[in-house]
Amino acid sequence: xxxxxxxxxxxxxxxxxxxxxxxxxxxxxxxxxxxxxxxxxxxxxxxxxxxxxxxxxxxxxxxxxxxxxxxxxxxxxxxxxxxxxxxxxxxxxxxxxxxxxxxxxxxxxxxxx
Amino acid sequence: xxxxxxxxxxxxxxxxxxxxxxxxxxxxxxxxxxxxxxxxxxxxxxxxxxxxxxxxxxxxxxxxxxxxxxxxxxxxxxxxxxxxxxxxxxxxxxxxxxxxxxxxxxxxxxxxxxxxxxxxxxxxxxxxxxxxxxxxxxxxxxxxxxxxxxxxxxxxxxxxxxxxxxx
Numbered sequence: 001x002x003x004x005x006x007x008x009x010x011x012x013x014x015x016x017x018x019x020x021x022x023x024x025x026x027x028x029x030x031x032x033x034x035x036x037x038x039x040x041x042x043x044x045x046x047x048x049x050x051x052x053x054x055x056x057x058x059x060x061x062x063x064x065x066x067x068x069x070x071x072x073x074x075x076x077x078x079x080x081x082x083x084x085x086x087x088x089x090x091x092x093x094x095x096x097x098x099x100x101x102x103x104x105x106x107x108x109x110x111x112x113x
Numbered sequence: 114x115x116x117x118x119x120x121x122x123x124x125x126x127x128x129x130x131x132x133x134x135x136x137x138x139x140x141x142x143x144x145x146x147x148x149x150x151x152x153x154x155x156x157x158x159x160x161x162x163x164x165x166x167x168x169x170x171x172x173x174x175x176x177x178x179x180x181x182x183x184x185x186x187x188x189x190x191x192x193x194x195x196x197x198x199x200x201x202x203x204x205x206x207x208x209x210x211x212x213x214x215x216x217x218x219x220x221x222x223x224x225x226x227x228x229x230x231x232x233x234x235x236x237x238x239x240x241x242x243x244x245x246x247x248x249x250x251x252x253x254x255x256x257x258x259x260x261x262x263x264x265x266x267x268x269x270x271x272x273x274x275x276x277x278x279x280x
Binding site: 007008009010011013020021022023024025 | 124153260
């Protein structure tokens, strides 16, 4: 049989035992979570900044960037004029502008066919 | 009082209060954060005529802890039954865990009154303001909480005595 004093703690015993339950310290990040601007330097705030963009816009920008990257990385096709060698036999003089212009007028009455 | 000075003075107490009600460090951190963010975002909601800043912060913490309790326990009554609920402190190895188990095994309304009074040094009148009850009700809850703890923790003492004597 239990003695009556073992059935319950006394008020004094309870007062003595309750403070035995300790709690952990509040984490330091709590301050940063409540006052983020007070502790962070400006560059850190800029670095941590974010912008919300609608998904279709983000997809469009991603596609444009991919196309730009593809075009930049692909070597360009160089079109060169084909040089046709001029044969000397063809006569370089024939290619010169005429020195005397002699127009010949062909009238319709005289025209054959 | 600025939000910064309120934070400096009370953040540990609010965090400890939330931790003792939930026994979860992550939830206690969330609750403490929400309390001070509420003060930062809407300082005009704090009315010094209705109570101190400490009462205001503990009120917010208490409401958030109650919400957490309801999320975890559904519509279980806050005043609990007369059966001894919670963990059996005899199974705990150290006295700190035994006290924690006994206190968190109290019905919610008794638990918050006891934690505020015994651990945070809040007066009966302030507790009444925080929980929205009259002082007599708070005193009654505190009395029942202490009576219950005296019984539960006596079991822990007996369990330890058995462990020591090998009986």
